[in-house]
Amino acid sequence: MPPRLTPFATPLLALGAALLAGCSSLPWAAGRTPDGARANVAILETTDVHANVLSYDYYKLKPDASLGYERTATLIRRARAEFPNTFLFDSGDTIQGSVLADYQALVKPVTCAQELAVYKAMDAMDYDGGTAGNHEFNYGLGFLSQVTGTPMNVDGGRSDHCAGPHFPLVLANVYSARDGKPIFKPWTVVTRQIEAYTADGSKLSVPLKVGIIGFTPPPIMDWDKQHLAGKVTVSGVVEAAHKYLPELQAQHPDLIVAILHGGLNTAPYTPDMENAGWYLAGVPGIDALLLGHSHAEFPGPRYAGLKEVDAQRGLVRGVPAVMADFFGKDLGVIRLVLDRKDGRWVVDREESHSEVRRICSKPGGPNKSGPQAVECVPADPAIAPLVQQAHEAAIAYVNTPIGESTLRMSSYFADEGNMTALAPVNAAQIDYVRTELSRSHPELAGVPVLGAAAAFRTGFGGPDDYTDVAPGPLTLRSAADLYFYPNTLAAVKTDGAGLKAWLEKSAERFNRIDPTKAGEQALINSRYTGYNFDQIQGGIRYVIDVSKPVGQRITTLTFQGKPVEPGQPFVVVTNNYRANGGGHFPGLDGSNIVLAAPDGTREILAKWLESRKQISAKDLEPTSWNFAPMKTRGPVVFTDASGKQDVARKAGLDHIRQLKDHGDGTATYGIDLSR
Structure with missing residues (x-):
């Protein structure tokens, strides 16, 4: 039996019906969002x-x-x-x-x-x-x-x-x-x-x-x-x-x-x-x-x-x-x-x-x-x-053995002259191109081949963002650590003037240092990325004077002990990124590439390490450059991973010392440019 309505119920129901009917004209009831x-x-x-x-x-x-x-x-x-x-x-x-x-x-x-x-x-x-x-x-x-x-x-x-x-x-x-x-x-x-x-x-x-x-x-x-x-x-x-x-x-x-x-x-x-x-x-x-x-x-x-x-x-x-x-x-x-x-x-x-x-x-x-x-x-x-199977397979892959090393290859202090992580890359690149050029460009057989490499991991991502391959067994992981990106190899033909311009561009990695300034000065230009600091080897020696303005810092440049002439021909091995204009280096726009290898630089490096079986210091060219000696009134400083002064010393950089540990894995180091 339905409930009995009170005398007031009928008019209230009528009012409710009227309100419901009126709501249909409101914008949100019709699917439109109201203004306001x-x-x-x-x-x-x-x-x-x-x-x-x-x-x-x-x-x-x-x-x-x-x-x-x-x-x-x-x-x-x-x-x-x-x-x-x-x-x-x-x-x-x-x-x-x-x-x-x-x-x-x-x-x-x-x-x-x-x-x-x-x-x-x-x-x-x-x-x-x-x-x-x-x-x-x-x-x-x-x-x-x-x-x-x-x-x-x-x-x-x-x-x-x-x-x-x-x-x-x-x-x-x-x-x-x-x-x-x-x-x-x-x-x-x-x-x-x-x-x-x-x-x-x-x-x-x-x-x-x-x-x-x-x-x-x-x-x-x-x-x-x-x-x-x-x-x-x-x-x-x-x-x-x-x-x-x-x-x-x-x-x-x-x-x-x-x-x-x-x-x-x-x-x-x-x-x-x-x-x-x-x-x-x-x-x-x-x-x-x-x-x-x-x-x-x-x-x-x-x-x-x-x-x-x-x-x-x-x-x-x-x-x-x-x-x-x-x-x-x-x-x-x-x-x-x-x-x-x-x-x-x-x-x-x-x-x-x-x-x-x-x-x-x-x-x-x-x-x-x-x-x-x-x-x-x-x-x-x-x-x-979701990714565990692929993750485990990747770990197994990078642990594939390829040889041994008797020295530590590290990018700690790469900006200051430690080339232990770059020298094997340059050596592998140079060997590869010398072999390939003799086949594809016999007219370039007598042209000197140089190698250009940059340290890809220099602390940008934090105190663990460095290449560091310890002495002992080498694996594919070691090659991947030494060469971080999947670039392919490329070689370009240039001359002495182009080589100097290349090095001048790389030297923008450093701030200009005023020897007369009493206060602290930062060595590294943080706006110039580390992977654009190319360091070139293959029989050349050069000096970087950080007291001079950009474009005038390469004060000495020799090949096999003799000054490099502006028109002297060279082939420089780099990667496809740099050869095609990456980093906006002068003279590098893809037009002077003489070899564009189908092989990745990392794979070339891994094969080179495997062919040597054991790598020691005698297999690698020493650091090819140094800073122009300069006595400064105030300290010249830079940031690197903390507790690595011994790495610098073993790399021959005994003019570097740790000044302050920041407590976060990084430290301030001082470099004595007079030595």
Whole structure:
């Protein structure tokens, strides 16, 4: 029996029915978000992971809590717990850069049905999209097409659908030479339900459409010329944005996020600019900018003082932007505040800002157990099991024995003259090219062959970021430690003037030292990367005078004891990156390459070490350069790993001494330039 209605029930029911009927005319009831509503959205970014899935150092064969995507995953989960509305994107340089990556690409390549380990890990975190960095092209277009699950109409590309990441990759500025079309989708739109609130505080669930468009550095055509020439073309970042943004805007997204594998440079714009983020931020229609490539943090002090850049709040020309460092050390977070105006979402740029969240705290920060304590977040337990089989196979691979060494080969103090880690690279390169040139270029048989090598690991990533191969058995891990990148070998023809210009460019690694200055002076120019400090061997000797201005520092240059003449011919062995213009060295643009080897420098080095069976000091050329003697009033200092003064002494650098241990694995050293 139905309940009996009171005398007041009928009019109340009528009123309720009328209210319900009236609600159908309200905008949110009809699927439209009302003006005055507000939403907070977090854009999360990873970049330059370089296949460092686990917190593990394959060169030292031990865990390393200071890096690894498995810890970034923890930050991602924490951010999602903090922010109800999140989107997660990756800015590239994802599939290359670790022993695990090389194993899956070069040693035992994954099949079409197998997904790369790094993409397995990222899929576990449910990404919304990403782009390709320059290092995505290191293994060739066929491999890239396969592992990204992207059929490509290019020479060497794949037409089938292979296992790839479970999120879209977009790239707007690389095109097939066959048909002129982008090799990846230039843009896409991802939609996610978000929480929003009306002006009176009512909670809404509404869809948010986010358009993404991706860009890679145009110099890939130089850096990976052997893989890309004749197969693809590249346009400038700004040109590609102007070309494809109208298409994306026609889809009426609520937000547009530009994903750039590049940093910030305010120099005059050119279509081949490597770090064009500042100019991309100036293209109308972009609401947020994700950066990468520079292996740096933005916001951060490195970018303080740049025009129209707020390096504290993370704004580039008013656009919220972030760059999350490298190797899984950080998570980038852009906090966007959205206001609903005139039927569309508008970013409140006064309220929005960016930050970089580290997996490890900096020494001496708040909430530490001691003044120098460093705390790292735990690894996400879901990641390691996904890649364990590939991880163990990579470890077994790098432990393959190839010989023995009686000396320590280390990049500690490589900037100060310790060439023990560079000499075997140069020796292997020179031997290889002398043999190959006699076959392919007999007219160059009498031209001296020199070797140029740089120390790739000089502490940029922390106190463990050095090459250090101990005396004793050598393995493939030793070769990978001595030669960090999967470059191929290239040789260029130059002359004495070109050789001097090459060395002058390398000498920019040092600050100019004033001998009369009483205060402390830093030897190393931190803005000039260590991997661009080429040190050349093969019978030459040279002197670097750091008291002189850039371009005038090579004061002595001899070959076999005689001064080098400007027109004297040389062949210099380097890598494909440098030979094709990487680092902007004078005279190196790919036009004077006389040998582009199909073999990787690391593999050439491994075969050289194996052929020698045992390496001792007599097999390696001594250091080929020294600083010009100079007495300074004040100390000249640099930073290196702590407790390594004995390494310097054994390398013949007894004019170096440790001055101060920082307590974080690094120390300040002094160098007496008068000796």
